[in-house]
Amino acid sequence: MTDTLSSAEIPDFPMARAAGCPFDPPPRLRALQQEGPLARVRVPESGGTAWLVTTYAEQRALLADRRVSSDVTRPGFPIPAPARSGGIGLSFILMDDPEHARLRRMVQGAFTVRRVESMRPAVQKIVDDMIDDLLAGPKPVDLVEAFALPVPSLVICELLGVPYADHDFFQENSKTIIKRSVAPEERAAAGGRLARYLDDLVGRKLAEPGDDLLSRVAERVKAGDLSRQEAAQMGVLLLIAGHETTANMIALGTLALLRNPAQLALLRESDDPKLVAGAVEELLRYLNITHNGRRRIALEDIEIAGRTIRAGEGIIMANDIGNRDPSVFPDNPDELDIRRDARRHVAFGFGVHQCLGQPLARMELQVAYSTLYRRVPTLSLATDLERIPFKHDGAVYGVYELPVTW
Amino acid sequence: MKVRVDEDKCCGAGQCVLLAPDVFDQREDDGIVILLEVEPAEHLHASVREAAAVCPAAAIELSENA
Numbered sequence: 001m002t003d004t005l006s007s008a009e010i011p012d013f014p015m016a017r018a019a020g021c022p023f024d025p026p027p028r029l030r031a032l033q034q035e036g037p038l039a040r041v042r043v044p045e046s047g048g049t050a051w052l053v054t055t056y057a058e059q060r061a062l063l064a065d066r067r068v069s070s071d072v073t074r075p076g077f078p079i080p081a082p083a084r085s086g087g088i089g090l091s092f093i094l095m096d097d098p099e100h101a102r103l104r105r106m107v108q109g110a111f112t113v114r115r116v117e118s119m120r121p122a123v124q125k126i127v128d129d130m131i132d133d134l135l136a137g138p139k140p141v142d143l144v145e146a147f148a149l150p151v152p153s154l155v156i157c158e159l160l161g162v163p164y165a166d167h168d169f170f171q172e173n174s175k176t177i178i179k180r181s182v183a184p185e186e187r188a189a190a191g192g193r194l195a196r197y198l199d200d201l202v203g204r205k206l207a208e209p210g211d212d213l214l215s216r217v218a219e220r221v222k223a224g225d226l227s228r229q230e231a232a233q234m235g236v237l238l239l240i241a242g243h244e245t246t247a248n249m250i251a252l253g254t255l256a257l258l259r260n261p262a263q264l265a266l267l268r269e270s271d272d273p274k275l276v277a278g279a280v281e282e283l284l285r286y287l288n289i290t291h292n293g294r295r296r297i298a299l300e301d302i303e304i305a306g307r308t309i310r311a312g313e314g315i316i317m318a319n320d321i322g323n324r325d326p327s328v329f330p331d332n333p334d335e336l337d338i339r340r341d342a343r344r345h346v347a348f349g350f351g352v353h354q355c356l357g358q359p360l361a362r363m364e365l366q367v368a369y370s371t372l373y374r375r376v377p378t379l380s381l382a383t384d385l386e387r388i389p390f391k392h393d394g395a396v397y398g399v400y401e402l403p404v405t406w
Numbered sequence: 407m408k409v410r411v412d413e414d415k416c417c418g419a420g421q422c423v424l425l426a427p428d429v430f431d432q433r434e435d436d437g438i439v440i441l442l443e444v445e446p447a448e449h450l451h452a453s454v455r456e457a458a459a460v461c462p463a464a465a466i467e468l469s470e471n472a
Contacts, residue, residue, distance in 0.1 A: 112418070359420045
């Protein structure tokens with residue numbers, strides 16, 4: 001047995017970031033990484049303990065291991081807050097193969113590299129229109145409300161066939177679901193509202209199909225491949241994942257660049273799509289907004305790094321510190337360097353659950369970053385860093401508000 | 407270099423298509439990998455190796471001495 005610490009010495013996870021270091025993972029995570037790949041942590045959300053994996057190689061190995069499960073219904077699962085969203089479930093991200101693959105493949109075709117690339121001109125237009133409005137409006141302005149949130153919301157609405165007019169409703173409920181500090185009943189209520197909304201929408205697509213992903217999912221319901229509830233859950237998942245994550249990357253990425261003016265200048269003054277694409281990878285690595293870790297449970301005993309993870313024990317891969325692992329990113333991993341080759345980051349996870357929408361996220365971020373700073377070259381913070389509200393309590397990290405001027 | 411892909415393992419993340427579009431594509435309906443070049447030209451080898459390294463599902467297998 002390797003677990004010799006008394007329970008009083010086992011730290012809680014998630015951990016707190018250091019004051020004044022909003023872009024860096026909690027210092028305790030760095031210390032644990034230096035001590036070795038695995039540590040025991042307490043997970044207050046589940047009332048149990050789990051293995052925390054802090055090194056890149058072991059994180060990838062475990063995320064790709066078929067003896068490791070995402071099935072949140074298994075006893076002992078180190079459950080993340082959003083999973084307990086009142087039984088709506090978040091579809092296939094909380095399942096194992098073959099069920100996971102069966103459901104994922106029904107929607108994966110909408111996110112192929114080729115399909116996403118064909119959407120680039122439409123996304124460019126959304127971004128340009130949004131910046132026109134921004135420049136014509138008052139300043140300072142909250143960049144989250146005026147740009148970071150509406151851009152990906154418009155894109156995912158268009159792709160799914162969700163009326164954008166309903167954005168206040170779904171953004172509000174998504175926010176509640178992914179907030180760490182929300183009461184379970186409140187989260188369940190928000191989840192229920194979104195599930196009913198999507199169920200109703202699937203019903204409308206069944207009656208009147210359009211040229212959108214939700215209509216194609218509805219077709220599978222008609223063909224008997226999928227229950228209507230499964231379809232609605234899938235819709236909830238894609239709608240939340242499709243706008244919250246990208247929105248946080250746009251706003252937090254902008255803040256990180258504003259705090260690293262030399263890097264921002266490099267990006268702004270380049271029209272090389274390769275440099276832009278590389279900058280997106282580096283910002284994904286550096287910011288790793290899914291800061292609650294990838295949560296799993298062992299199905300069998302697993303020997304790793306001289307330890308044994310027992311069947312039934314929870315495992316948490318802290319990808320934020322994995323992306324700062326000096327053995328993989330040797331040149332000052334704690335620095336933002338947009339010319340770094342960062343493609344091997346695990347910000348989208350690893351294994352068969354790796355982000356389904358990553359080609360879309362990449363493209364949206366490339367368009368957003370490469371357009372915003374070029375068209376608003378004097379963009380600057382309209383407040384002090386200390387006054388910016390960070391989403392320490394979010395399942396997805398970011399900023400609640402980003403007051404900017406130009 | 408010889409490339410083999412495993413369609414059952416593939417999860418359609420698309421990283422291989424981004425890195426080596428001359429060698430990999432994706433099926434339109436479910437995003438699963440399509441191998442375009444079993445024996446890619448030498449100038450593509452580095453990007454194919456990178457694609458195999460970042461594939462989250464270990465669905466790309468390379469034999470280098472072929």
